[in-house]
Amino acid sequence: MPTLLATPCRTPRCPAIAGRSGLCAGHARAYERQRGTAAQRGYGTMHRQWRAAILARDVICRACGKSPSREADHVIPLSQGGGWSLANGQGLCKPCHSRKTLAAMTRIA
Ligand SMILES: [Zn+2]
Ligand SMILES: [Zn+2]
Structure with a gap:
């Protein structure tokens, strides 16, 4: 469908045309970076829980x-x-x- 090809980026006020991800190339990269940060936050949580379990045991x-x-x-x-x-x-x-x-x-x- 031709209208799909002209879908704008999901990011509000971004005038760029989105790719298949629903984001323009620039924002796709930006969200990729954000996911990286979330993974680092996950690491932090994991480390906190692991540390608490180790200290409780030892x-x-x-x-x-x-x-x-x-x-x-x-x-x-x-x-x-x-x-x-x-x-x-x-x-x-x-x-x-x-x-x-x-x-x-x-x-x-
Ligand atoms: Zn965008
Ligand atoms: Zn010691």
Whole structure:
């Protein structure tokens, strides 16, 4: 149908002609970026829930076994394929967590 070809962009006040997505090329890209931000927000929620679950399970630091755990740490970092499972998490106290972070940084350097 010819009228479909002339559908304007779904974005209010945008005069551009929309593509198949219902958005003009510029707004399609803009919405794509927005979805990226939403995914990052999802990551934040996931991390908060994961952290809470780890800290609830590991009340005491898993490294020194003395101090209360304050940080949820990925046993295998996400960048190395570690996931968001409870098995890949450990509760650490702040000193142990920063020691581990520092050790990881030293390994990279
Ligand atoms: Zn548009
Ligand atoms: Zn500790």
